Amino acid sequence: MKALVCRKPGELVFEDRSAPGRPEAGWALINISHVGICGTDYHIFEGKHPYLAYPRIMGHELSGTVAAVGEGVAVELGERVVVNPYFACGKCIACRHDKPNCCVSIEVLGVHRDGGMCEELLVPAGNLYPATGLSLFEAAAVEFLAIGAHAVRRSKLAAGVRTLVIGAGPIGLGTALFARIAGQAVTIMDTSRERLDFAEGLGFPVVDGASVSPDDLVRQRTDGDCFDLVFDATGSKASIEAAFAYVAHGGALIMVSVVKDEISFSDPEFHKREMMLVGSRNALRVDFDHVMEAMRDGAVPVDKLITHQTTLQDSPHDISRWAYQKSGLIKAMIAF
The missing domain is CATH 3.40.50.720 (NAD(P)-binding Rossmann-like Domain)
Structure with a gap:
């Protein structure tokens, strides 16, 4: 599969990576549709992120469709989903208190592990939320709004x-x-x-x-x-x-x-x-659901907030440019 990789600060390249393969029990394979570009991604490109090892596939504001599921996963094939990019351990004190957003051992897609600026991604099924009533373009904006x-x-x-x-x-x-x-x-x-x-x-x-x-x-x-x-x-x-x-x-x-x-x-x-x-750190499922409900109700002007768009093919040039040319830029989106 094609993946956009930040090999080191200032260097974005396309690489052919091995496809993720079939998901194991409790996991799902997602065909990535849209990726929002976050300030975190610009910081990674600029070499300003303190908790990152290169090379890294960036991207944590994600939407896509379910391509395959592992055993015990009830999500339907082809379903449009929002990806919660925070992977929690499920065992620490924060997780035990239903606060996985501040898990002691949290891993964030695109930061601690490779993210979604690629064609396919394996994700725990519990991190997928149905994007009912939303376009995949809108669904990729849910995480940053959450x-x-x-x-x-x-x-x-x-x-x-x-x-x-x-x-x-x-x-x-x-x-x-x-x-x-x-x-x-x-x-x-x-x-x-x-x-x-x-x-x-x-x-x-x-x-x-x-x-x-x-x-x-x-x-x-x-x-x-x-x-x-x-x-x-x-x-x-x-x-x-x-x-x-x-x-x-x-x-x-x-x-x-x-x-x-x-x-x-x-x-x-x-x-x-x-x-x-x-x-305040990250977000919880209740926040994702609240954002999606507000978007369905027309209370969030997503089309105004997404000021810039690009394709996966053009993203190395555009991300490099947008990291330093901020005029008119609020939120940029990659469409696959």
């Missing part, structure tokens, strides 16, 4: 609260969309005027984080109270540390993005607010 949906569910605050989402990339926009679906009054902050214009096109009020005093803008938007919920989806240490000041008394900061650096904050300010600091 990240935001999971973060919103982790926030645990009621509808009607004032919410700030920092970062108008794919994850931030997904978080904002699902916060709005949850009934929250959502504002988006970014330092890019282009990204802010895109967010406004989706109906969100915005705050320009590149302004002289974003703190003042935040207080103006909230009558001096700050926001009940603040989600950071920037992947920036400076942004995360600044976000503490945007949280209202009794509110919460949800860290959707992750950085390698240590984060520091003022403990007196943290305690004065009695604020919550919440980590």
Whole structure:
């Protein structure tokens, strides 16, 4: 089969790989249809991912059709599916508490093991969710949207609260969309005027984080109270540390993005607010199902979010270009 392989940072090549073969018990063989290109994939290409061994087949935002199944698998041949790319051990403390998204020994397709930028892929049947009522194009967008949906569910605050989402990339926009679906009054902050214009096109009020005093803008938007919920989806240490000041008394900061650096904050300010600091990692089946339901209801403008498309054949050139040329780019998709 054909596979797109990142042999080392900056080098993407096509390779002929052996076909996966027949699935064993509990597994299924998927014909890959569409792959969303994630910030993780760009980081792998650029050599910025801390937990990766090269060479690697990237790709974890996947849709496809079932080509073969192993013993004991009830999924029907030809069924359209969304792939959950998080492989959990099923035994650790997180798994025992029904939190496989933060499994102690988690393996993610396209990161810890070869992913879906190839023609066929073997996947545990439990990681396949029927894409009922969705096109395969739409189905490949479910995983990245589930990240935001999971973060919103982790926030645990009621509808009607004032919410700030920092970062108008794919994850931030997904978080904002699902916060709005949850009934929250959502504002988006970014330092890019282009990204802010895109967010406004989706109906969100915005705050320009590149302004002289974003703190003042935040207080103006909230009558001096700050926001009940603040989600950071920037992947920036400076942004995360600044976000503490945007949280209202009794509110919460949800860290959707992750950085390698240590984060520091003022403990007196943290305690004065009695604020919550919440980590959010990956997503669960309930989040995937919620995203698919919202997409079927027309609440998610997938066609607007997928701004760029390419083919498997053209993807080495396009991924190399998009890693550095971000103008107009929100989410790119590979169609097989």
